[in-house]
Amino acid sequence: MNPSRRSTIATLLALAVPSALAQPARLLKVVASFSILADLAREVGGSAVEVVALVGPNADAHVFEPSPADARRLATADLVVVNGLGFEGWMDRLVRASGYGGPITVASAGVAARWLGRGPDPHAWQDLANTQRYVLNLRDALSRARPALATEFGQRSAQYIQRLQALDREVRARFDAVPRPQRRVITSHDAFGYFAAAYDIQFLAPQGVSTDSEASAAAVARLIDQIRRHDVRAVFVENIADPRLVERIAREGGAAVGGRLYSDALSPPGTEADTYLKLFAHNARTIASALLGPR
Incomplete structure (x- = not known):
């Protein structure tokens, strides 16, 4: 090979490597079961996440019927977030239909549930103290998915919890x-x-x-x-x-x-x-x- 040509190729490669390293990380695709969880995921994940809610604003998750489009959304997700406590009775069926095999985070994990008869009350987000647990669970799930951003997720979750605590004081007053x-x-x-x-x-x-x-x-x-x-x-x-x-x-x-x-x-x-x-x-x-x- 011509020495000048080898020099040109080496120069191009040297320029290309830093450019590739400088490319931003791909957004973490998060699918949340309903709009409230999606908002919490955005607060914790910030600009590192792309969040979609299956059940959108003013829509009722109790009577939701998933569509083929919802299955496609799930199939391409990096992380799925659900409320748990029996709130999304349709989710297991949707996961099977989509073929999704990634992590599923239960946002209410660790919450002391109210029990009504034989089942839990799923509306745990209606207590701001419980929502703080939701935020910590989201922090941990996002950190597992993007370890390099764990510090950022930790800072964002801590700041958001401070806002939840301030709102709780306001509501109590x-x-x-x-x-x-x-x-x-x-x-x-x-x-x-x-x-x-x-x-x-x-x-x-x-x-x-x-x-x-x-x-x-x-x-x-x-x-x-x-x-x-x-x-x-x-x-x-x-x-x-x-x-x-x-x-x-x-x-x-x-x-x-x-x-x-x-x-x-x-x-x-x-x-x-x-x-x-x-x-x-x-x-x-x-x-x-x-x-x-x-x-």
Whole structure:
């Protein structure tokens, strides 16, 4: 080979190697089962992750039916994140259909679950202390997937936990202003048990922990009677549920509809509850305002 040609090739190779090393790492593809988990994963992962939610804003994971497109999303994921506690009854079927064989992180692992009858209440994210455990589980899962970024994930999770703790202090101060006898509300389904336990509020609902169940006539009549006898100040509709039943209960019981709460899903981007922190702050503010309002 001509010496000048060898020199040219060597020069090109020398230039190419640093360029290749400088290429940014491929984004970690994370598929979260629903919008709240997706938001938490983005907070911890930052610019290193590309997150997709199977169940999007204002959508109900209880009655979700996966599509072939969802199976394709799962098949190309690096990490799948689920809530656990029986929330995603469709997930095992979807994993089998997709052929996904990668890691699956259960965000609620380590949380002390509430038990209702024979099953756990899956809505553990309705307690900010539980969400801190979610964040730590996400930190660990992302760090296993990208060890070189473990420090960054640790810093981001620590900062986010500080924001969760600050919000918890704010919410507790807000409910401290509400007399305990007034802390009774009605929602569409039993999604706020953890919130109720954390802030000493009684939540009543015509449906159980899943919106897939039908409210019985007896349950509806019982709630209407409770409104009348126990000074229930407000009834709330949920973003994932048909409001007509709750509106009827409020009307017949003589209570006000106190507004819309976000239970199992964020609101669309650019609206009032499009992140988990905004969702939780909105719910606390809406409930407290209704409870302090005139009867």
